[in-house]
Amino acid sequence: MLSFSSRYARWLPILAGAALIFIILDLQHLRKVGTGLFKAEPLEVIIEPDHNSIKPSNQTVQPDHKIPASASACRPLPGIEDVLVIVKTGITEALDKIPVHVRTTLRCIPNVLIVSDFEEEIDGIRTHDVFRNMSNSVRENKEFGLYNRARNHGRAGLTEQDFVKVANSAAGMGDNPGWALDKWKFLPMVVEARNYHPTAKWYFVLEADTYPFWSNLLVWLENFDSSKKWYLGNQMMISGDVFAHGGSGFALSNGAINAVADEYTKRMDAWHDRTMASWAGDCMLGIALLEIGISLTWSWPHVTGQSVWDQDAVNEAYGERPWCHAPVTFHHMTPTDIEMMYKFETEWFSDKNHSHLLYSDVFSRVVHPRLADRLDDWDNKAGTELIKEGDEEAKWTLSECAEACAQDTKCIQYSIDEAGTCKTSDLILRGVPSPGVTAGTMMWRVDSKVHSLGECENPEWVIPT
Template sequence: MTATSIDWNRVGMGPQPARLRPRSRRKLRWLPGRPAVGLGLAAAVVLLLWALLPYDNTLRLAVWWNAKRLREALLPAPSERWAHDDAPPRHPLDVGRDVLVIVKTGYGTRDRVPAWLEALPEASRFRDIMVIADSEGDVMFAAPGAPEEQKLHVYDAVGHSIRQHLAAFRGHPRVRKYQQLAEAIYRGDEALALQHCRAFGWELDAMKFLSGLEMAYQKYPDKQWYLLVDDDTYLVQPTLFRLLQHLDPRRPRYLGNPVGDFRARFAHGGSGIALSRAAVARLVGDRRGLAALHAASLDETWGDRLLARALLRLGVHLDETYARWFNGEPPALARVRADRVCAPLASFHKFPSPDAMRDVGRRFRDLPVDGEALVWGRLWEMHGRPAPWAVPDGEAADGWDYVGLPDESMLTLGGVGAAAACRRHCERRSRACMAWSWDAAAGLCHVSAWMTVGEPAPGKVSGVNVPRAKRLAAECGL
């Protein structure tokens, strides 16, 4: 009996093995349900949805966000060496002609605007500055190097939004609040006007972003860059000019300090927002979408988030490549993390008073506006303090705080009885710790992943992770 004639069932070995079965002459075909076909169909569905879904659809934003995170994980961070070398810029600018600064203020904070203007260096390259607010008026200021006071007009961005886009919403509570403020200002009732600003000025602020950019584009349509800043935002001109001249304004660009999750990732207004001409032209040109978003501003809490929504509808995402360049804190309290010691620094924010703005202007006045970009690691030098990498190992500062206000992102340990014990907690976490601060009265030890220039803090002892700070500073020759 040949092998092919064996009755396998009779000998108790089950059906004939596949390797001994005669091969079928029919060609195998990929049938529906097979893995390759399923993957192909899934990919086709994803591509179809990607093509058909609006830019601001949650599914599309989730795919975009995760693809970006994956790319960041797999690829090395782009080099920023160009910010410090002497090579010609890729996209040269005449800053006075090509850049517009839009300073956002309000009736209740208008005293900050003269300080903002007076903090500019004498060699400032900013020529066109447009101030927007919730009322019309003028501000007087002492320009650096000018023999007498100068005047700058303030444009009513909220009134513009109401007149041009919100005629059908005259009864909305936010419109009525604007009218109450306008009436108090018209009657010269300063106390009532300031009371209104304290009560609902923040609501009117959300209405300034879109209308301010719209007014700016109408008045200055040929600018290559539009910088939108708060009245307590300081711009470091040499750093900013390096960045703008590295990027092509003919492409839609939206830059700033990122806040929020993937569904509404937006640039923090206080840290400063940079928009290319292409981005602003696309925004202002979308008349139907812009009208709907002006209506949305009546209920929006944050105008900078609304601006991001408007841009997302048009396919313009926040570019986070240069996120570290924009900062939402004042210089002495700016959190210098490990990846920022050698990174360029273009803005500061949240000054407690107009005099604090003038003070930072004096500290940074000697920076050549066409010079090298300022890096985070030079903040100590700008404040006349020894740099952390110049401090002897183990030396702590009594009555000083290198950490700053505690929050949920730092490690706080209770029952710590001495500064030396707090320092050891930092040393045990040397790969994560940048600075530590011990509160003697409370027995609390704060360990942070950043360090600051710091400020006087009676009753505290503080120090930095000196070996780590030295290694980081050596990377850029500080």
């Protein structure tokens, strides 16, 4: 029989009680495994799906991340519970781009689905393998090389080539393995989203470098009946096919996502053949929607393919002027941009007088303070190249380029590079760092333009008439 000295005997009741509590808590934990954030996974058995048998799931949605326990940490977002937010990403970018959303834009969103080409946990949120129900015959395609390596070896299966940045072209970035794989995600993504939350009124898709304004999105969606078939996005065209640009973010109503998910599951082989022959998955989704009678509702400038630094707020395009419209997204936003915009938006909506945010507000508070008469090693994206009269190869000096802009009453910005190439623009953009480029802005013309546009009495919305 074990014996203890009198020195330790007095601790026995305390230690016994602690051990009993530990056993009880551990048993409670085991009963809960599989229902919370970190789910216990059963042994995986891969079964080839019947292309005609994928049906909506009736199970209750289990959020893949935790909303902050303190209700005061989240401002009210009436209607957000009816929206499934879908973030599309991939293994080569997820670790860089998802964490900032977890701590900012997704913090207070109850229904989030992260679709990727690799399943993993990132900062407490789970990514879903969007290809998990796709047939092996499709996954044997060479464009699934990255996916198959990651599936078999995890992140250890990645190569340096997977992370190489390639130049974007009129046909995308086909030389990048992740980009080539991405086009396959759009159609299976709608099935994953429908099965994940079949009763959502809206499904809003964005990419990991897209910044969303939830308050503006919810007010905008109030203008549409979610029981009808709506497809809302930034209009793009490839060979006559009009579709919503994926990077800009787009919305599908419950009726629309059910219709296109059914179409895809009925004719998977045909859609896979067409996807193989295409280079843009967002275009394929748009084609599928149109073929079942759901056309795109053009939604620029609410959703845009430009970052906050590259989207002009004052000039008209597609018959709309952004100034008094409410932005819903900005694309090509870096993690630093997202942190900055989230801080600005949080402070903006902390004012009880602010129920919405307009392009004019973003310009006045975010863009305008960062403009300057001259910025070295900076490109403001001026796009009209000037040619010296009588000498097409003559170089410009900085003062000549600035004077040329000043003499043109429509010119607001100019830039000149080390080769002496002078460019001008009537847009007002912040732009991006660029070694060897000098950018200039006619600030008095900026202020005059802003003054002529005036204050926005009410937000303008792109809605069907």
